[in-house]
Amino acid sequence: MAKIRNNGKLTDGQVGFLLVVPGIAVFIAVILYPFISAILMSFTDRTLLSPSSNGVGFANYRKIFSDPYFLKTVWTTIVFVIFSTLIPFTLGLIWAIVLNQGFRGSEFLRGVTLVNWIIPGTAIGFLWSWIFNGQYGILNGLLISLGIIDSNISFLGQTSTALPCVIIARSWQMLPWYMAFLLGGLQSVPMDRIEAARIDGANNLQVFRYIVIPGMRQIFFLVLILGAIGNLQHFDIPWTMTQGGPARATTTLSLEVYRTAFQNWKLGQAATVGTIWAILLAAFSFVYLKQVKESE
Amino acid sequence: MFQKTLAFRIFFTVSAILIGCFVFLPLLWLINTALKPSDQTFSLYFFFGPLTLDNIISIITDRTIMTYLKNSLIVSFLSSFFATLVSAFAGYSFSKFRYKGRKLIMGAFMMSQAFPQAILLLSIYLMMQKLGLLGSYWSLLISYVVFTLPVGTWTLKGYFDALPDSLIESAKIDGAGNLKIMRKIIFPMAVPGMISIAIYGFVWSWNDLLYSMTLVTDPSRRTLAPGLVMTYLGEASTNWAAMMSASIVAAIPVTIIFVFLQRYFIAGLTSGAVKE
Numbered sequence: 001m002a003k004i005r006n007n008g009k010l011t012d013g014q015v016g017f018l019l020v021v022p023g024i025a026v027f028i029a030v031i032l033y034p035f036i037s038a039i040l041m042s043f044t045d046r047t048l049l050s051p052s053s054n055g056v057g058f059a060n061y062r063k064i065f066s067d068p069y070f071l072k073t074v075w076t077t078i079v080f081v082i083f084s085t086l087i088p089f090t091l092g093l094i095w096a097i098v099l100n101q102g103f104r105g106s107e108f109l110r111g112v113t114l115v116n117w118i119i120p121g122t123a124i125g126f127l128w129s130w131i132f133n134g135q136y137g138i139l140n141g142l143l144i145s146l147g148i149i150d151s152n153i154s155f156l157g158q159t160s161t162a163l164p165c166v167i168i169a170r171s172w173q174m175l176p177w178y179m180a181f182l183l184g185g186l187q188s189v190p191m192d193r194i195e196a197a198r199i200d201g202a203n204n205l206q207v208f209r210y211i212v213i214p215g216m217r218q219i220f221f222l223v224l225i226l227g228a229i230g231n232l233q234h235f236d237i238p239w240t241m242t243q244g245g246p247a248r249a250t251t252t253l254s255l256e257v258y259r260t261a262f263q264n265w266k267l268g269q270a271a272t273v274g275t276i277w278a279i280l281l282a283a284f285s286f287v288y289l290k291q292v293k294e295s296e
Numbered sequence: 297m298f299q300k301t302l303a304f305r306i307f308f309t310v311s312a313i314l315i316g317c318f319v320f321l322p323l324l325w326l327i328n329t330a331l332k333p334s335d336q337t338f339s340l341y342f343f344f345g346p347l348t349l350d351n352i353i354s355i356i357t358d359r360t361i362m363t364y365l366k367n368s369l370i371v372s373f374l375s376s377f378f379a380t381l382v383s384a385f386a387g388y389s390f391s392k393f394r395y396k397g398r399k400l401i402m403g404a405f406m407m408s409q410a411f412p413q414a415i416l417l418l419s420i421y422l423m424m425q426k427l428g429l430l431g432s433y434w435s436l437l438i439s440y441v442v443f444t445l446p447v448g449t450w451t452l453k454g455y456f457d458a459l460p461d462s463l464i465e466s467a468k469i470d471g472a473g474n475l476k477i478m479r480k481i482i483f484p485m486a487v488p489g490m491i492s493i494a495i496y497g498f499v500w501s502w503n504d505l506l507y508s509m510t511l512v513t514d515p516s517r518r519t520l521a522p523g524l525v526m527t528y529l530g531e532a533s534t535n536w537a538a539m540m541s542a543s544i545v546a547a548i549p550v551t552i553i554f555v556f557l558q559r560y561f562i563a564g565l566t567s568g569a570v571k572e
Contacts, residue, residue, distance in 0.1 A: 015474050016393020020401055023386040023445060030442040031408045034419035041418065094311045095319070100297065101308065111558055113319055118550045118561075120503040122521040123543030126528070127326045130536050136338040138325055145340075172322060175315075180562055186297065194297060204298045212297070233413055236505040240525060254506075257414040262510055267418055274415025285410035289403070 035278075041271040048265035060272035069248060070256075070273070077252040077277075080167060080238075081231040085224060088171040092178025099179070100186045110183065117176035125240025128169035132156050132241075156242055159249040166238045166250050173237065174230075178223055185219035186212070218291070225288040232281050253277040330540040337537045351541040361542060363516065364523030368502060369549070371433050371519055375440035376497035380490050382441055383448025388482055390449065391456035392464065402449075409446050417510055424511055431514035439507050444497035451493055455486040492560045499550050520546050 010018075042060055046053035064070045095113070099106045116124075131139050134154030143149045155161045193211050202210070213220075235254045238244060244251035244259060251259070253273060261270035298304050329337060331347040339345070355361055390402055424435040459482065467477050483490070502520075509522035518526075524546060528539050554561055 012393055013395035016389045016395050016398070019385040019389035019393070022382045023405060023449070024401060026382065026438060026441045027404060027408060027445070029423075030420060030439050031411055031416060032404075034416040034423065035411055037419040037422075038415045091315055091318070095315045097298070098308060098312050098315070109316075111555075114554065114558075114562070115547075115551060116319060116323060118499055118503075118554050119543070119547035120505075120521050120550070122503075122505055122524050123326075123546050126524075126539045126543050127322055130329065130540065131322060131325065133536075136536075138340065141340045172318065175319060189297070191297075198299075204301060204304055207298065229410055235414065236503070236521075239505065240529070243529075254412070254414045257412075257418070258506065258510075261414075261418050261421075267422075271415065271418055274412055274418065278412050278415060281410055281412050285407060288410070289406065 038271045039275050039278075041268055042275045044268045046267040046271075048261070048267055053268065056268070060269050061276075064269070064272055064276070072248065073251050073253060073256050073273075076163065076248075076250065077232065077280075079163065080170075080234075080250075080252050081228055083164075083167045084170040084174065084231045084234070085227045087167065088174040089178050089224060089227065091171070092175045093182050095175065095179045096182040096186055100183060110179070113179060114176045116173060117180075121173065121236030122240050124169060124173050125237045128165065128172070128237075129156060129241050132165045157246055159247050162242055162246055162249045166241055169241060170231070170234065170237050174227065178227065181219060181223045182216070185216040189215040221291055222288075225284060225291065229281065229284050229288065232277075232284065253280075326540050326543060329536060330544050332537065334535075334537045351537045352544065355538065355541045355545050361520075361523065361527070361545070364518055364520040365545070367433070367517055367523075368520040371436050371440070371508075372498045372501040372549075374433070375437045375501045376444070376494045378437060379441045379444035379448055379497035380494045383445055383493055384452050384483060384486065384490060386445070386449045387452030387454075387486075388456050388478065391453045392461070405449050406446050408442055413443075413506060417507065420507075421510055430511060431517060433512075433517060435511040436501070436504075436508055436519070439511065440497065440501040440504070443500055444493065447496055448493040452486055452489050455489040456482065459485055488560060491557065495553055495557055495561050498553065502550050 041053075043055055043057060044053040045056050045059075099110050099113075131137055132155035134140065134152055134157055137155070139155065140149070140152045144152070153161065155165050189212050193215075194207055197207055197211055233254060234252070235258065238250045238252060238255055239258075242250045244255040254277075257270045257274045257277065260266050260273060324342075328343055330351050331343075331349070332339070332341075332351075333346055333348045334351060336346060386405065390398065420435070420439060421430075424430050429435045463481060464477055467481055472480070504519075505521040505525065508519045509525065512518050512522070524539075524542050528534065528542070
């Protein structure tokens with residue numbers, strides 16, 4: 001920075017560029033270089049055990065695509081992303097509509113709702129593991145005392161219920177995030193248009209269908225895309241609740257990359273999974289960027 | 297927005313009760329479990345029954361967990377500070393300067409959150425190993441800055457865009473250098489935005505599990521999230537009361553920040569994607 005002060009002859013453009021140098025430096029160190037080197041690594045047999053490695057061409061890719069577990073992981077990821085995005089989006093929208101009514105205490109409720117979103121994912125994973133616990137969990141306790149089930153269900157221990165449980169926990173965490181965005185969106189819907197429609201005799205559903213939804217289309221789109229990207233990346237809750245089990249039922253791509261690399265030490269193979277996953281993510285990101293550009 | 301017809305009232309009441317229960321009851325159950333005496337953990341009473349602070353006290357007097365907490369505080373404060381500073385420089389640069397490559401750099405920053413974090417971690421791990429940084433906070437500090445960068449740069453650029461160029465021009469005519477203009481004019485105007493970004497960065501690093509679990513191998517430098525996972529997940533018989541108490545302790549710092557700075561918090565949360 002001293003250079004800028006001492007040398008008044010730097011052009012504005014040079015000053016501007018210098019200001020973003022720290023940002024570029026961390027970007028290269030933590031994003032660009034690791035990304036490129038991971039893609040290169042996916043063509044090698046690199047492990048965490050030895051620093052040397054050999055090129056193996058597309059062997060990792062062939063291996064992964066012929067691995068039935070890999071397709072299952074992709075499928076689990078897709079299911080996780082779709083439901084963990086749509087459930088909290090829908091509930092968040094309804095919750096935003098409720099809070100937007102401006103009753104006494106609605107401001108307070110909005111604040112308390114957000115607490116769920118800011119507490120660490122680790123804590124949320126612990127909490128929901130406890131709720132779904134197969135022996136002493138409150139959910140089993142409730143269902144039994146209501147007479148809905150006769151004996152305890154091991155929610156996180158069987159493959160059919162583990163993924164839905166993880167999705168519920170993730171939805172609980174993200175509902176406030178959607179609510180905050182959507183409440184902002186609801187408040188920006190032009191009131192005069194609604195009043196005009198009322199004069200023309202429109203009912204609630206028509207107002208919602210023809211004014212509120214079109215008015216919030218852009219924000220719907222943004223939160224859904226950002227939410228889906230976040231879910232594609234998500235790691236904390238499934239890891240804390242199930243470590244990807246039972247029998248890989250909750251293993252998403254991010255858990256798979258972590259496990260392959262840091263538990264099985266197969267960096268090259270992990271990089272391959274990661275590269276395929278990156279292509280999936282890029283599709284979403286591309287749509288997102290395009291939308292942002294259009295709104296400029 | 298909606299007329300209070302009978303149908304709307306029913307919709308309102310049903311949704312308020314159902315979603316209200318879903319949103320609030322789990323957290324109350326967490327607090328409830330933490331406050332029960334440990335021999336009552338498995339009984340189903342809801343606050344009406346014996347309550348105690350013993351579980352929470354045994355967490356905050358636990359040396360190991362308090363070390364994790366201290367490490368988390370150090371990492372989160374520092375990374376939040378660096379992230380805000382780097383974002384402010386970059387945001388100012390994008391807002392008020394024009395140079396070759398500006399659009400490209402903006403696009404790159406914007407995208408950085410969309411790179412799959414777990415794959416970046418593979419090479420970051422090797423890089424930090426080579427540099428001998430796995431036992432220090434540095435590996436985390438550097439990584440966390442990048443994850444605040446897109447939201448931070450965008451939000452602060454928005455603040456700087458609102459400042460008239462004439463303000464900078466007239467300061468220049470008065471002989472102020474670039475540094476002085478930034479320190480005395482530009483940055484003070486963006487203080488609310490900077491607070492939002494600092495909070496965002498703090499919460500991000502406080503809550504991170506994946507990076508902190510992998511990049512810090514020295515137990516004395518371990519942060520809270522991986523610390524708790526390693527303390528409790530490996531146990532043969534789970535101590536739920538202790539886990540719930542530890543979760544409360546882990547949630548307290550971010551909750552305090554949130555309660556006192558809620559206004560900035562919501563601004564920081566939504567400004568990243570929504571532009572006025």
